Amino acid sequence: MNRIEQVFKNKSNRVLNVYCTAGYPKLDSTLQVMQALQESGADLIELGMPYSDPLADGPVIQHSGSIALSNGMTIATLFKQLKDFRKTVTVPVILMGYMNPVMQYGFEKFCADAAAVGVDGLILPDLPQYEFETEYGAIIKKYGLDFIFLVTPETSEKRVKELDALSTGFLYAVSSSSTTGNDKDFGAVETYLQRLKNLQLKNPVLVGFGIKDKQTFESASKHSNGAIIGSAFVKALENSSDIKADTKKFIANVLS
Amino acid sequence: MKHTFTSPDTKGYYGKFGGAYIPEMLHRNVEELQSKYLEIMYEKGFRNEFNALLKDYVGRPTPLFLAERLSKQFNTNIYLKREDLNHTGAHKINNAIGQVLLAQRLGKKRIIAETGAGQHGVATATVCALKGIECIVYMGVKDIERQAPNVARMRMLGAKVMPATSGSQTLKDATNEAIRDWINNPTDTHYVIGSVVGPHPYPDMVARFQSVISEETRWQLKEKTGSELPTHVVACVGGGSNAAGAFYHFLDEPQVQLVAVEAAGLGVNSGHSAATTQLGTAGVLHGSKSIVMQTEDGQVVEPHSISAGLDYPGIGPLHAHLFDSGRGKFLSATDDESVQAAFNLCKLEGIIPALESAHALAGLNQLQLKAKDVVVLCLSGRGDKDLATYMNRMDA
Ligand SMILES: Cc1ncc(COP(=O)(O)O)c(C=O)c1O
Numbered sequence: 001m002n003r004i005e006q007v008f009k010n011k012s013n014r015v016l017n018v019y020c021t022a023g024y025p026k027l028d029s030t031l032q033v034m035q036a037l038q039e040s041g042a043d044l045i046e047l048g049m050p051y052s053d054p055l056a057d058g059p060v061i062q063h064s065g066s067i068a069l070s071n072g073m074t075i076a077t078l079f080k081q082l083k084d085f086r087k088t089v090t091v092p093v094i095l096m097g098y099m100n101p102v103m104q105y106g107f108e109k110f111c112a113d114a115a116a117v118g119v120d121g122l123i124l125p126d127l128p129q130y131e132f133e134t135e136y137g138a139i140i141k142k143y144g145l146d147f148i149f150l151v152t153p154e155t156s157e158k159r160v161k162e163l164d165a166l167s168t169g170f171l172y173a174v175s176s177s178s179t180t181g182n183d184k185d186f187g188a189v190e191t192y193l194q195r196l197k198n199l200q201l202k203n204p205v206l207v208g209f210g211i212k213d214k215q216t217f218e219s220a221s222k223h224s225n226g227a228i229i230g231s232a233f234v235k236a237l238e239n240s241s242d243i244k245a246d247t248k249k250f251i252a253n254v255l256s
Numbered sequence: 257m258k259h260t261f262t263s264p265d266t267k268g269y270y271g272k273f274g275g276a277y278i279p280e281m282l283h284r285n286v287e288e289l290q291s292k293y294l295e296i297m298y299e300k301g302f303r304n305e306f307n308a309l310l311k312d313y314v315g316r317p318t319p320l321f322l323a324e325r326l327s328k329q330f331n332t333n334i335y336l337k338r339e340d341l342n343h344t345g346a347h348k349i350n351n352a353i354g355q356v357l358l359a360q361r362l363g364k365k366r367i368i369a370e371t372g373a374g375q376h377g378v379a380t381a382t383v384c385a386l387k388g389i390e391c392i393v394y395m396g397v398k399d400i401e402r403q404a405p406n407v408a409r410m411r412m413l414g415a416k417v418m419p420a421t422s423g424s425q426t427l428k429d430a431t432n433e434a435i436r437d438w439i440n441n442p443t444d445t446h447y448v449i450g451s452v453v454g455p456h457p458y459p460d461m462v463a464r465f466q467s468v469i470s471e472e473t474r475w476q477l478k479e480k481t482g483s484e485l486p487t488h489v490v491a492c493v494g495g496g497s498n499a500a501g502a503f504y505h506f507l508d509e510p511q512v513q514l515v516a517v518e519a520a521g522l523g524v525n526s527g528h529s530a531a532t533t534q535l536g537t538a539g540v541l542h543g544s545k546s547i548v549m550q551t552e553d554g555q556v557v558e559p560h561s562i563s564a565g566l567d568y569p570g571i572g573p574l575h576a577h578l579f580d581s582g583r584g585k586f587l588s589a590t591d592d593e594s595v596q597a598a599f600n601l602c603k604l605e606g607i608i609p610a611l612e613s614a615h616a617l618a619g620l621n622q623l624q625l626k627a628k629d630v631v632v633l634c635l636s637g638r639g640d641k642d643l644a645t646y647m648n649r650m651d652a
Contacts, residue, residue, distance in 0.1 A: 051554075051555065052423060052555040052556045053423070053428065053432055053541065053542075053556050055278075055279060055432060055435050055436065055439075055542075055543075056279040056281065056439070058436075059422075062422060066422075066423075069555060074553040075553060075554070076553070098540075099277055099540045100539045100540045100541065100548065100550065100554045100556070101553060101554030101555065102554070103538070103539060103540065103554065104537070104539060104550060104552070104553065104554030105553075105554060125279035125280065126277045126278060126279055126540065126543070127277070128275065128276055128277055128278065130267055130275075131275060131277070149280070150279065150280040150281070151280060152280055152281050152283075152442075154281075154283070154284040154442050154443075155280060155283065155284070156284075159283070163280075174280065174281060
């Protein structure tokens with residue numbers, strides 16, 4: 001059983017996945033942030049690989065990416081930073097990023113290197129279903145990595161089922177059609193999550209986009225297996241002089 | 257369906273390039289377009305309305321003008337396809353009309369667009385005013401500064417100009433912001449992309465709307481020379497829409513040489529260039545796989561061109577395929593060469609070209625033209641918007 005499966009086997013509700021940007025706030029913050037997240041009680045970590053043109057991300061995550069890039073973060077540097085991370089970090093880690101840098105690194109080499117350092121899965125929002133099925137999915141599978149598709153309230157039932165069938169690990173339910181960091185009306189979100197639940201999907205469902213505090217985390221968890229916090233945590237680290245303390249404080253608040 | 261140069265395959269690929277590399281948040285809108293665009297744009301009522309607007313509102317057909325003194329200079333026969341004479345001053349209006357009419361048939365109430373030089377923004381704002389539809393145009397902060405007259409035009413036409421402040425603050429970033437707007441407004445909004453870029457079906461759809469350029473060229477050339485086929489078609493390439501339109505009905509005529517001229521900026525190897533095919537590698541930008549100017553780490557680089565409309569680090573997938581397959585000849589012209597070519601055209605023919613189009617003119621210097629050759633050059637736009645830049649150069 002892989003690490004992601006293990007998480008959902010032990011815990012089917014209120015699973016907390018936290019997003020952080022590699023190389024942010026400082027180039028060498030990556031591991032520190034991951035360790036602090038684990039110690040604070042995050043169940044999974046989504047590690048963002050910065051990109052110059054992150055279409056699915058809102059201003060906060062974009063900005064963190066720009067800082068990470070100006071700090072000198074690259075995919076090659078990230079894999080160097082992650083070389084021994086499994087000595088200290090045991091929670092599942094999912095790399096999130098965009099196709100262009102991954103293709104430039106070499107898609108297969110990327111999967112091989114990710115698997116070798118101990119990464120568990122990938123989220124590449126601009127890798128389409130067709131190209132996944134005809135080309136990239138087999139490579140991802142060959143290296144034993146999970147691949148997580150996104151669904152939105154606009155995704156048809158038929159398509160949700162198709163994407164669930166292709167996903168492993170969990171399914172990422174975008175809380176509404178939007179970029180990250182937008183505020184939501186949670187009533188509509190709950191109806192949508194209930195709809196997903198009724199489909200009896202094969203994967204656990206984690207809700208992302210707009211989850212920022214205890215209240216939104218609880219509402220999202222009510223109708224799913226848990227949630228993903230991104231922009232709110234990135235913001236909390238913006239001027240952090242003590243990553244460990246600020247992470248603890250932020251997560252304790254969400255989980256209180 | 258197998259692809260040809262004039263249509264991609266069912267997944268939007270021209271050879272290795274194309275596709276729809278979009279996040280799920282855009283899937284429904286893009287899928288809707290994919291499944292409906294051909295049906296809508298070839299429906300009789302649509303064709304009639306589109307053609308009537310091109311004729312009576314835009315002023316088409318645009319003339320095909322034999323530039324005699326320019327021809328003499330190059331010792332050949334050069335015909336200018338006068339897209340600069342279109343209403344709003346460039347070819348961009350052909351596509352803007354097509355897409356706004358299409359958006360209306362899709363029941364969309366809100367139009368968004370990106371713009372570099374401002375020509376596509378002005379064209380879109382114009383058609384939205386004509387049709388009474390809300391219009392929001394994203395434009396890089398840097399371009400807002402260097403294309404001030406077009407910003408004023410858009411505002412006067414009732415469009416909201418939204419400054420794109422991220423990244424290099426030019427066309428690439430305006431496109432990112434427009435895509436984000438579309439993600440955040442998934443049901444009522446249509447995104448009018450201004451060039452043959454973006455996810456499938458945009459490259460094909462925009463090429464088809466612009467194909468009126470070469471459709472007219474064929475019969476106009478026949479009237480003037482007795483043959484529908486020139487020896488060369490020359491056009492500048494930013495994203496590649498005027499080139500796609502000028503090439504379209506010649507793509508499957510192998511004896512016609514298709515010449516695309518990119519912006520070399522301060523020089524291809526100066527580090528300040530926008531010559532995508534020479535400097536780029538395969539990658540994904542704005543939803544399609546194409547050739548992209550990027551770092552070793554896959555970060556998209558900030559291009560440079562004196563011409564805001566060519567200041568883009570990618571090209572449409574059709575052009576990537578024309579380049580890759582050898583069907584198209586790709587040249588590049590520097591800022592200086594293009595400005596000189598613009599002044600040359602002014603003096604010889606009394607036409608002030610857009611800086612973008614001036615790159616196509618500068619490309620002529622690199623062709624070994626013969627006395628019998630017949631060259632069609634797409635004069636994609638007029639130079640009014642670039643007067644400040646031209647004046648700076650004249651004093652220098
Ligand atoms: C006059 C003119 N020509 C050319 C272009 C470049 O676009 P494309 O390569 O799509 O024709 C622009 C873009 O703004 C333009 O305004």
